[in-house]
Amino acid sequence: MTLQDITSRFILPGPVVYHEEIATGLINTTFAITCRSGKTETRFILQSINSAVFPEPEKVMENIFHVIGHIGTRDSHTEQLCLIPLLDGRSWLKLPDNTVWRCYPFHENTETFEKINSPQLAYRAAAAFGHFQARLADLDPSTLHETIPKFHHTPTYYAKLLAAVEKNPVERLAGAQAEVDFIISQKNLTTLLTDAGLPQRITHNDTKISNILFPTNPNLPPIVIDLDTVMPGLALFDFGDLVRSAASSAAEDEQDLSKVYVDENLRKALTEGYLSTAGDFLTPEELKLLPVAPKVITLELASRFLTDHLLGDTYFKTKYPGHNLVRARNQLALLKSM
Ligand code: GN1
Ligand code: MG
Numbered sequence: 203m204t205l206q207d208i209t210s211r212f213i214l215p216g217p218v219v220y221h222e223e224i225a226t227g228l229i230n231t232t233f234a235i236t237c238r239s240g241k242t243e244t245r246f247i248l249q250s251i252n253s254a255v256f257p258e259p260e261k262v263m264e265n266i267f268h269v270i271g272h273i274g275t276r277d278s279h280t281e282q283l284c285l286i287p288l289l290d291g292r293s294w295l296k297l298p299d300n301t302v303w304r305c306y307p308f309h310e311n312t313e314t315f316e317k318i319n320s321p322q323l324a325y326r327a328a329a330a331f332g333h334f335q336a337r338l339a340d341l342d343p344s345t346l347h348e349t350i351p352k353f354h355h356t357p358t359y360y361a362k363l364l365a366a367v368e369k370n371p372v373e374r375l376a377g378a379q380a381e382v383d384f385i386i387s388q389k390n391l392t393t394l395l396t397d398a399g400l401p402q403r404i405t406h407n408d409t410k411i412s413n414i415l416f417p418t419n420p421n422l423p424p425i426v427i428d429l430d431t432v433m434p435g436l437a438l439f440d441f442g443d444l445v446r447s448a449a450s451s452a453a454e455d456e457q458d459l460s461k462v463y464v465d466e467n468l469r470k471a472l473t474e475g476y477l478s479t480a481g482d483f484l485t486p487e488e489l490k491l492l493p494v495a496p497k498v499i500t501l502e503l504a505s506r507f508l509t510d511h512l513l514g515d516t517y518f519k520t521k522y523p524g525h526n527l528v529r530a531r532n533q534l535a536l537l538k539s540m
Contacts, residue, residue, distance in 0.1 A: 203297065205233065209248060211288050211295050212305045215239040221248075226314070226412055228518045229255050230430070234308060245308035246286060250301050255517065256430065259302035261347040263294040266304075266429045269404070272341050273334075283429070309425055312415035316453045321471035324448055327414045328475030330424040331406060331440055338404040339483050343434035346404060353407055353431060354439040356392040356498055359505040360385070366512040374512050374527075381508055381530055388537070391501050394494055395438050400487060405435035410447035410454075437480065437488055442495030445472050446503060449496070450536050455529050462532050463539035469496075497540050504533035 209218045216239035224232045224247075232249045251259040270283045285293045286305040295303040318324060352358045367375060367382055375382070406413075408431045415425040447454065449468040452461045473492070477484075484492075510517045511526035518526055 205235075205248070208295060208303050209235060209237075209305075211290075212248075212286050213289055214246065214286065214305075215242070215244050219243070225519075226316070227428070245310065247306040247308050248303065249306070250303050251430065253300050253302070256349055258347070258349065259300065260294070260296060262349045262430050263302060263304060265346045265349060265432050267293055268346060269338065269341075269429060269432050273337050276337050283425075309415050309417075311418045312425065313418060314412050314415060316412055317450060318411055318448060318468070319451075319465070321467050323416060324468045324471040325475035325478075326416070326424050327411060327448055328441075328444055328472040329479045330414060330426055331409050331444055332476045332479030332481075333423075334406055334426045335403060335437055335440065336479055336483060341404055343402045343404050346433050348433050350431065350433075353433065354435055354443075354499070354502065355396055356502045356505075357396060359502050359509065360389065360392045363505045363509045363512075366509045370512065372512070372514040374514075378508060378511060378527060378530070381504070381527070381534060384534055385501065385505055385508065388501050391494075391498050395436055395442070395491060395498050398487060398491060400436050400438065400491070401485060402434045403437050404432065405437060405440045407431035407433060407435050407439060407443075409440045409444040411444070412447075437484060438491055438495035439499065441472075441476055441480075441492060442497075442499030443503075444476070445469055445496035446500045446533075446536065448472055452532070454532060455525060456532055457528050459531060459535040462535040464496075464536060497537060500533050500537045500540065504530050504537060507533060 205221060206218065214237045216237045218235045219238045220236040221233045224234055229252045230249050232247060234245055235248050236243050236245050251262055253259050256262050273283060284307060286307065287293055288295055363385060406426065408428055413426065413428040415427055449464050449472055451463050451465045456462055507518065507526045508530035511530060515526055520526055
């Protein structure tokens with residue numbers, strides 16, 4: 203099936219005259235497509251869901267549809283989040299091979315960042331993620347599917363790393379032993395969030411800084427994107443992952459580890475921004491564990507990248523050999539600075 207066959211199923215303003223791949227995400231395949239109608243050109247995001255990562259992609263779409271609908275009843279800014287319907291009235295296209303495609307409006311005049319260095323942007327991003335959680339606080343978490351079981355269950359990732367070490371299927375262990383040993387030395391961190399009896403909420407679960415669109419007009423609120431992992435979770439997973447990605451002084455795959463450390467000004471701004479919108483619903487137990495959450499999630503990501511390296515790079519997209527090992531080392535450098 204060609205891209206043209208796929209786009210012809212959606213209600214778009216005209217034929218697609220141009221497309222380009224956006225290769226920043228680590229999981230899905232994403233295109234920016236341009237449709238022409240008369241003299242007007244309009245861009246859209248067309249994306250297929252990685253069914254190796256999300257074995258039931260339609261459940262991902264049901265979650266997104268449900269969450270967008272719920273937010274729509276509470277917030278007038280719903281143009282921020284919407285799905286372009288298909289000609290048959292559905293909201294996503296399922297192909298016989300289990301591939302699912304969806305189409306979103308392209309938000310023009312916005313920017314994304316792999317890293318930021320502005321406390322103002324950090325504050326705004328964190329407030330947007332907190333606001334996202336707040337708007338879903340009255341939706342029963344059990345109404346959403348757990349599309350990737352135990353997605354932020356850090357002890358499970360720790361166990362998966364040990365299994366990969368044991369198996370060493372592509373014989374990369376020797377080059378990664380120091381990183382494995384360091385993660386093992388941090389085992390006590392793995393259970394701090396999951397075993398604390400914190401309340402289940404609906405969370406975003408992928409709050410990295412590149413999943414926020416910043417309008418170039420600073421008076422407009424940032425837009426939370428990539429709702430694929432919206433599902434039941436802990437509020438602190440989102441906060442921890444946000445600090446992990448947005449308070450880092452360098453991109454997630456910076457190789458010069460002397461450049462990788464947590465920027466305390468950014469961390470402070472993220473904490474204040476998050477509490478400005480989430481402070482009202484967080485429990486005292488959640489507030490108590492807030493400072494440690496970034497460490498747990500950074501260790502989790504280091505474990506995930508290292509496991510994928512040891513298993514031969516089957517999960518995260520890589521751009522060069524050893525990319526996942528670079529990411530793991532980067533995350534461990536970040537962890538050590540926290
Ligand atoms: C993946 O697809 P993307 O790039 O938004 C991953 C996240 C990781 C992130 C690390 C479904 O997110 O959990 O934190 O890479 N998503 C999934 O960059 O595994
Ligand atoms: Mg994602």
